[in-house]
Amino acid sequence: MGVYIARFRNLPNAPPYKKFLRGYGYEGESSTDFSWDAPGFGIAYKKALRVPRTKISITGFGEVLPRWDNFVELDPTAKDVYGIPVLKIHMSDGENERAMIQDMGDSAGEMLEAARAKNIRTYAHPSAPRWALHEAGIARMGSDPKKSVLNQFQQTHDIQNLFVMDASGFPSNPCQNPTLTIMALCVRSCDYLMSEFKRNTF
Ligand SMILES: Cc1cc2nc3c(=O)[nH]c(=O)nc-3n(C[C@H](O)[C@H](O)[C@H](O)COP(=O)(O)OP(=O)(O)OC[C@H]3O[C@@H](n4cnc5c(N)ncnc54)[C@H](O)[C@@H]3O)c2cc1C
Numbered sequence: 001m002g003v004y005i006a007r008f009r010n011l012p013n014a015p016p017y018k019k020f021l022r023g024y025g026y027e028g029e030s031s032t033d034f035s036w037d038a039p040g041f042g043i044a045y046k047k048a049l050r051v052p053r054t055k056i057s058i059t060g061f062g063e064v065l066p067r068w069d070n071f072v073e074l075d076p077t078a079k080d081v082y083g084i085p086v087l088k089i090h091m092s093d094g095e096n097e098r099a100m101i102q103d104m105g106d107s108a109g110e111m112l113e114a115a116r117a118k119n120i121r122t123y124a125h126p127s128a129p130r131w132a133l134h135e136a137g138i139a140r141m142g143s144d145p146k147k148s149v150l151n152q153f154q155q156t157h158d159i160q161n162l163f164v165m166d167a168s169g170f171p172s173n174p175c176q177n178p179t180l181t182i183m184a185l186c187v188r189s190c191d192y193l194m195s196e197f198k199r200n201t202f
Contacts, residue, residue, distance in 0.1 A: 003028040003058060005111070007175055009103070020099040024062030024175045026108065031055055056117065060104030061132055063175045067094050072138055093126055101126055134167075134178050141169035153192040154185060161202045165189050 009023035010016055017023075031054070038048035064070070075088040093101070105124025112120045142148025145157035150169045156162045165186045167178050174181075196202065 001030045003030065003056070005058065019103060020096045021065065022063040022096070022100075022172075022175070024060045024100055024104055026058040026060055026104075028056060028058030030057075056112070058108050058111075060101070060108065061175050062097065062100045062104065064173045065094060065096050066137070066140075066172045069094070097126070134173055136167035136170035136173050136178050139164050139168035140171040142171065152188075154189045155192075163189055163193060 003026070005026040005028075007023040007025045010021065011023070032052050033055070034049050035051050035053045036049070038045060038051070040048055070091050072087050072089050074085040076085075078086045078088075080086050102124045105122045109120055109122040139149035139156075140147075141150045141152060141154065143151070148157065148171075150156055150164055154163050154165050154169050156164065167182050169185065170178065170181075
């Protein structure tokens with residue numbers, strides 16, 4: 001069974017959480033299986049094996065704040081099969097991410113304890129650079145052309161008839177899965193594009 005625990009830190013209209021900015025959600029799953037690691041041998045083991053064991057695991061997915069240390073560039077040496085330079089990704093955790101990861105582990109333990117789970121094991125270590133690959137960013141959206149590439153319709157500030165309708169406009173990488181937001185932004189951009197097209201703007 002799949003589990004999703006929505007973001008609960010730093011929600012609108014609530015006091016800010018002191019340890020970090022933004023927030024995270026949990027994704028998880030549960031299953032019931034034989035007790036494969038039951039102790040013992042022979043008949044005792046066979047009996048213990050048949051005692052069903054239910055497991056639940058939850059994993060935090062947190063927002064990564066934009067930092068100058070995190071950037072992409074064209075790899076100076078590595079090329080793909082077509083001879084095009086591949087992307088070199090520079091990514092590390094900042095103070096905010098480290099505090100958030102610690103909270104993911106601590107809060108997961110508290111929730112499972114409150115749900116009366118037994119044999120709880122928590123961890124709070126980052127998987128480098130990340131286990132969840134949510135490609136987004138590099139042409140951030142914003143109202144100031146000096147600080148952003150795209151406007152709210154994913155139209156470039158510099159070139160009027162160039163739209164970038166994918167995840168490039170994300171100013172940071174949120175804790176939610178990005179695809180529905182990518183699609184919603186694309187619909188909004190297409191509406192705008194069509195209305196401008198009808199007005200012969202292009
Ligand atoms: C393993 C995995 C699991 C994921 N699971 C989820 C999930 O469950 N839910 C969710 O919401 N998100 C998920 N994501 C994230 C999501 O897939 C990405 O954030 C999203 O696809 C980004 O969309 P995009 O259109 O910006 O880029 P992409 O989908 O990466 O599209 C970029 C396109 O550009 C093409 N391209 C690249 N270079 C060139 C070139 N030189 N010339 C022409 N074309 C080029 C590529 O072939 C590709 O088709 C997952 C990602 C991964 C890797």
